Amino acid sequence: MLPTILRSVVRQARRHPLYVALNVLGLGLGIGVFLILALLVRYEYSYNATIPDVAHIVRIDEHVTEPGTAPSESADTTFHALPFLRQDFPQIHDAVRLVGTTLRVTRDGHDTAFDGYATDPSFFNVFALPLLNGNSADALARPDAAILSQRTAMTLFGSVDVVGRTIEMNRAGTKSLYTITGVLKLPDGPSFLRDDAEILIRISPQEEKNRSCFLRWGSSCGETYLRVNQQADIADINGRLRDFVARRAAGPDNDPIAWGANPEKTLGFSLHPLTTTRFHDMGVQDIEDGADRNVVNSIGLIGLLALGLACANAINLASARAVLRAREVAVRKTLGASRQQLFVQFMGEACVLIVVSAILGLALCELLMPEVASLMGEAVRVDYRFVLPVLGGLVPVCTFAAGFYPATVLSGYRPAAVLAATRMPSGGRNAARLRNVLVAAQFAIAICIVICTLVISRQTAFLRNADQGYAKSGLLIGNQLRTEDIARQRRMLDALRAVPGVTAAGFGELEPHAPSLHNSTYSWASPHGMLEVQLLGDRVGAGYFEAYRPRLLAGRWFDPARGQDEGVSKASIKAGVTTYNVVINAKAVAAFGFASPADALDKIVSTEEVKARIVGVTDDIRFLSPRDPVKPQITYFNALTAAPFDDPIPAVRYAGVTRAVMAERLNRAWRALEPDQPGDFVAADDRMATYYSGDEKRGRLFSFGAAAALVIACLGLYGLASFSAARRVHEIGIRKTLGATGRQIIVLLLGDFLRPVVIACLLACPVAWMAMRAWLSAFDERIPLTSSLFLMACASALLIAACTVIGQTLSLARAEPARALRAE
Structure with a gap:
């Protein structure tokens, strides 16, 4: 059966190269876009996941609800609470404080700035990260200890064999000599440590004695992380933190350390697992690692929709091409082929085309991923441990989605009806309706993505250029x-x-x-x-x-x-x-x-x-x-x-x-x-x-997805127009014989070809309006959802669709009636 399937695919490629090329190109583009966006979504969802034993690590957030102001949540918390937390919650295995700081290292007369943390010796008890050199048990024991990341060590010394060497560092104007006691191997995947832990030093005793965040409730200068014994302990501690604040932070109003008589009414704490902070942090102050889960999910949805568009495109083209193989099917059935055999063959042909498309999609992913990663400013790469299993699952799914209906239609032709007809079957009204529905659905999805892209772009530009209450220029x-x-x-x-x-x-x-x-x-x-x-x-x-x-x-x-x-x-x-x-x-x-x-x-x-x-x-x-x-x-x-x-x-x-x-x-x-x-x-x-860059990056992804969706939709429309043009030559000849002008023919054909696109516009606008209204509601200042954005997207889609089919429209309108009728 396999040789027969392969020979049939080659024969179809020779006889109908346009349909096969459009099919493979559309599927390859859809699979490529899906893989790229799936890798990006996986990257966002795996944030902090590569930190060892991350399921037991949480961050403490501080909540303040003061009169006349909206409630706020901050990733920076008072360090004054930590000793009391250790006493009251035996579920805490260990804790560490992180004070973000910029450290300037002077070497060979040049200063190089690094992002780092002042932290506690317990750092490695909470974050069990390996050291390439040094001993994590005592790496931060001495007050002048400094731990460099592997990247920092290579930048400064060109080697990781640097333990015992000294460096001069400038922190907030204070220069000190530090001894390198370890070289840290940061997590391979995305994490807040990978971005910010280029150098680790000890929190100095002077800071602990003088800075208010170490001495008072409600004053903050850094983040606190806990390692709990069991995951279930997180919920238990969260449920008891209100009582903890009421007992530990209470004091008279004139007490400079306490938070008043009823601190639990305005001050609170909560624990957040590191596996959830990426999306939680969108609404948290003093942290810049947050991502909007809805936007990330929307990016993943665009990938799925691109794949769905490609499969719909394949169904459209395959069902249109199926009528060209009706007589082949009739003859083979007459010679004894069963419907089951034909169904298996046609599904096999679809599988071969899907495999070829998957290879093309993988090549597109490999080619475009560096550009997309650069566009996003993220270190995303093609991970074949993820991509190959996904492709292995996509091939049968896409084969079924794109091949089942055409195979059912092809294997179901009745030999007598086909061979007795003087013309090739057209597939009937139901088949024509299905093709129009698929084209309308493709363009509806594409237009919806285009509208979202326009709104995100306008909102980001509005925020960047909006009046902030002061003159930014100059x-x-x-x-x-x-x-x-x-x-x-x-x-x-x-x-x-x-x-x-x-x-x-x-x-x-x-x-x-x-x-x-x-x-x-x-x-x-x-x-x-x-x-x-x-x-x-x-x-x-x-x-x-x-x-x-x-x-x-x-x-x-x-x-x-x-x-x-x-x-x-x-x-x-x-x-x-x-x-x-x-x-x-x-x-x-x-x-x-x-x-x-x-x-x-x-x-x-x-x-x-x-x-x-x-x-x-x-x-x-x-x-x-x-x-x-x-x-x-x-x-x-x-x-x-x-x-x-x-x-x-x-x-x-x-x-x-x-x-x-x-x-x-x-x-x-x-x-x-x-x-x-x-x-x-x-x-x-x-x-x-930094407040706008995240939305700008994701807006670029929406643009990428919108462009891919439009291309796939146009491929389907082009294929459908080509099929329709081939089937309507006789009709156009009769119309022109009866006096129709070329202009009237063009208007008629464009109206027929663009009708699904007009329907798509009507379907896309309300869906996009609801989605963007929900997204804009997260901003304190936002653009209005005016009709101009929707009209612009719809007009662009109609113009692109018209350009896509204009070639077939003009060739049909210019056809000579005599040749068309004689050919028929």
Whole structure:
């Protein structure tokens, strides 16, 4: 039987090369797209999966629900809770703290920056990662220990045999000598450690004594990971964390360490297994590894739909081609072939074509995967341990999906009816309806993907270019100046203002893409009672307004000449000053229930220590993710006359030079004063880029899927149009004999060919609208779903479809009636 099947396939390829080529090309493209997108989805779902014993590792997240603000969840938690967690939950096998940091290694006179962690000696008790060199039991025992990843060791030394060597590292302006005690082999698959654990060092005793995140509830500076004894312990601990907070974090309101009398009402913790954090982290602050599960699933769905489109295309072409083999089937049945034998043969032919298409699809996957991985910015590669079993399963599935119906139709022809007819059978109305339904379904899927691609592209562009409440053009922002020396802060500000091309420079304590750390509860005695609102705090200096250019909605900005504009400091509190002028944002106006920005002026909001008189209201400034709502904010003024800033961030507005030139000038001026701290002046858009890059990458995948879907759909339409053109030559000849013009014939044929595409547009639009409405709802700011996006996608699909069939349409319309009728 196999030789017969192979001979039949070769014969059909020679007799009908167009149909066979379209079939194989469509199936190969569908299988290739499916494999590529399946590899990408597998990559996302395997995040952290290669960490040893990952099922027993969890991260602690912190939840805060304060008056007047939306509940928030942060991956950074207070380290003050860890000793109590160990005492109260014996299910915890071990725990480790990770403080993300940038470490600059000085070697041969050059500085190289690496992402790393300051951590505990218990790191290897939680993350059982192997060391290529060194002993994990004591690799972090000494205070000056440093563990390099294999990649870092090769970058610095060109070898992994580096244990015992010393390196000089600069961390936040502090230089220290470290001894390399190990070389870490990071997980092979995607994980947060693979991206960020280039160097590991010990958390210093000074940090533990001085930083508030080690000493107080509600203050955070890093992540906490636990290894539990059993997976069931995770749910048990989660169920008891509310009581844990109520017991351990409670204290009087004047206790600087505690979280108040009923901390469980506003503070909470939760455990999240590392296997789930990839998708959970989309709504979590202080973490950038999140991915939208719905988007990832949609990418996988596009792969399945591409495969389904290819199979539908094969059914369409095979059923159209089947009528050309009717007489062959009739003759073979007359000579004794059974329907079962013919069915097996035709299924075998379909299997051979599927195998050839699978080989083509694998070649396309191998060819396109590096480009797609580069497009996504992910280290995805073709893994044959995954691909070959998938292909082994795809071949029989696709053979059945693409071959069963045509084989059933072919093997079911009755010899007498076929041989008695003067014309080849057309397959009947049901077959024609099936072909039109399949074409409509193909284009409906393709149009739906195109609409989603347009919406994602527009939303991403909108977020990148949206008004953030400050003037982004001509603005550069540097790193934190890590010093509390007021004289050094003044010198730095003067040096930046003296750089040629600088028009304004000022300090602030918040920045684009900065965590929201400074929060306090303020009260206002409204006519309806006392209102409490959690406000995000910032302190800004002279030049800040000119640098950022926020929009003033009411009142005024700070004036250094006004004494009460000077903000809170230890000296002012000691001097008995209790009232300070402040500026709030529009969200704070709404949170306090003021009727308008102007109505907020001169109102007093207060904490236990200070009273804040509102002298100005600005529009909302967005420094965080576009998915998160802007927080109510209060801003104090610091003229740098009495108190320093807390690690201020410089913002510089410039004119007359390019961004690159200005950044170099600013970095040079910074290095002259602070050689041990990098200035790294970059544009605000660059700092916010991580919020958009994920959606941009996945939008490119949607574009890739949309293009593939349209190509497959057009292949099916082209094949159907070719078959229809061959069958309607006689009809067109009669019409032209009866007086029909070429233009009328073109309109008629285009109408017939494009009718399934029009139906597809009607089917695709509501489905795409519902899907994109749900996706957009995750954003605090979003584009409207206007009809123009849907019309653009539908018009593009119709234009592409028309171009696909125009060749057959013109050839039919130009055919000479006499030749057409004579040929018939």
